[in-house]
Amino acid sequence: MERVKAAAVVGLDPTPDVMLLSDRDFIFALWEKVKDAGESKMAVRLAAEEALASMVAEDHVRFITTGIHEAYKVDKQREQERADDEREARQAKAQALIAVGIPVTPELLGLSDDNFIRRVMKHPDAGPEVKVAAARALAGGPVQWREFITDGARQANARDVENEIKELEKKSSKEAQRRKELAARTDTAALFGIAPSQAMLRLGDDNFIRELLRLAPAHLKGSELVAAAQHALLSSDPADWKQFLHTSAEQAYKRDAEARRKKVADANRKMVLKVQAAAEKTGMYPNLVAAAKKALAGSDEDVAEFLKEDNLYRAARQSFVSGDPKLAADPGGRSSWYIRQSSADGGAAFVAPVDDASKQSVREDATWVVKDALNGQRGCYSFESVSKRHYYLAAQSNLRVRISPDDGSATFRKDATWCARKGVNGYWTSFELAGKPGYWLRAHQGGLSVSRANAKDKAFKAEATWAVFPPLAR
Known part of the structure; x- marks a missing residue:
């Protein structure tokens, strides 16, 4: 019954196969349902990820019985707050229109903040002070737009009225x-x-x-x-x-x-x-x-x-620098070699020298969105290309690495999942391929591949170690 309730929170069909999963695998099924839900299920997703990161069985049970429901309440509260924000935004526009003397219409209330202000500024019923305040707000940004709508329009109209009253007092x-x-x-x-x-x-x-x-x-x-x-x-x-x-x-x-x-x-x-x-x-x-x-x-x-x-x-963007001293003698400087891709070369992935002075397109090719592992494995991640959404750094059958689109298959999701481990050279980070345990992401002769550790391969430790650096393209 507790699993049925937990599944209902995220809209997961409680089929017999789902109900027979281990607690951790059941949590993973819940996580898969919400991982791409964005803000609407953020608290549930974070709580599920915290539970998946734990090796304690009681933590898994606690999430299924109470944790998911507590997180869901947080998400529902935020959903209500967002709905209240939207209602208040429309209400503020209506208040501004009523105060200025402009008829309230659904069309005006549905405009974006900046376009709403433009319509107010051009309306024949808007006074001089309102027009000036509207122009000043438009010269600013979203904060100034909201200030004009919530308070500025009414205050400017009050100044128009005050000026009108002064003229009337003379008569x-x-x-x-x-x-x-x-x-x-x-x-x-x-x-x-x-x-x-x-x-x-x-x-x-x-x-x-x-x-x-x-x-x-x-x-x-x-x-x-x-x-x-x-x-x-x-x-x-x-x-x-x-x-x-x-x-x-x-x-x-x-x-x-x-x-x-x-x-x-x-x-x-x-x-x-x-x-x-x-x-x-x-x-x-x-x-x-x-x-x-x-x-x-x-x-x-x-x-x-x-x-x-x-x-x-x-x-969530990051860039990855090779730990090979021959390539990264000056981390962060012009001699740093980053993992990058090239759509022009059919999604080839390799390491190359890139820095802040490189062209924007090159810096984007060397920047990756670090996402939770496509296969949901604890301590593992998938690296999405900034240049091509839904394309991930993935190992191929020939052990080369390139970017490929997520086809939804279990095989691809394993081959596009990299498990972060302590660097095989004793520092920084190494990435083990989830689909091939014992195989590591490696830069060799400029190319990018997966390779087994080999004591006779003296270059392996340096070439299979990486540093997580600030994104070259923010």
């Missing part, structure tokens, strides 16, 4: 006051995501607030904004109602926004720490570890950016 103080009250109501309604009707705008302050509460969307339940509105209505003093419309609503909205931001930021940092810890255990992902540390030392936006699937994929 009629009564009309200026009426415009000020109308702006306060429109802005407050925008915070609730409500486009107020003319009938609603004619209500008294207390009834206007009651209507906001009646129309408030479900996701605002328990928010500081709703609580502030309810608190204002508990008072019989009209000054308290007016204070809510002019200042308290905005203050409550900002408290809600900060609470949401902090909750998401805390969850993101915990996930980055998990990714970092998992990567550090292997010793195969120094670039990923460095990227995680850099993100954690930066802003909350840096942390969120790190967790994007494309960025995690890029951070």
Whole structure:
């Protein structure tokens, strides 16, 4: 029953063959189901990899009975947070449109942030200050775009309204006051995501607030904004109602926004720490570890950016330098010889001198995405070509090594899986071929092959040793 529940988490069909697997093989079957799921199953994947790395039977049982479910809860929570983020992003756009006086349409809400700002800037209902703020935001990046949408558009519109009121005061103080009250109501309604009707705008302050509460969307339940509105209505003093419309609503909205931001930021940092810890255990992902540390030392936006699937994929890039003193006398310098491939030569793999001054295409050919072993073997990895997605460094039947596409077969996945061991020369790392135990990845006379250890072969130890270096193409 516990296996059936665990299989259900990842959508694995609990066939009799699956149910009869050993605990570790069953975990591997679960891992295979989620290994390419990206962010949606990241916590489950990391937990499965941690369980697979353990040789303790109790750890395997613990993952199947409780660990996978705890990790799944983390993934579901992050999924909900991502859905909330998307909803809040659309809500922020709606708030900006309502405040500026632009009709809210599904088409506008569905635009990317930068294109949304462009449409606002060009809209005839946008005032001069809004247009200037929009242009300034577009000159920046995603952070500035989001700031304009969540707060900048409303603030710029408030400046437009303030300028309008100043002009009105020269003609009629009564009309200026009426415009000020109308702006306060429109802005407050925008915070609730409500486009107020003319009938609603004619209500008294207390009834206007009651209507906001009646129309408030479900996701605002328990928010500081709703609580502030309810608190204002508990008072019989009209000054308290007016204070809510002019200042308290905005203050409550900002408290809600900060609470949401902090909750998401805390969850993101915990996930980055998990990714970092998992990567550090292997010793195969120094670039990923460095990227995680850099993100954690930066802003909350840096942390969120790190967790994007494309960025995690890029951070898993590494390059491999030959440990042969004749080829790598100056590791990291111009004399370093790296594993590289050449699509122009039919996917041939070899070692060649490459450095930071080499052409981008050459540096990409000498950079690899370190991925969990295609065959799921503990302590082993597969090296995907940066130049050709889904092509892996694999041993051929003639013991030569080249890049080949993953055909899904068990044979290929073994031949494209390399098990990291302590260097056969006593330092750095050597890679044993999973499909041929006792055969090691070796650079010999510029070529790349797999070879058995041979005491009479004095060059073997140096030629079968590698250093994991920062990626030449980031």
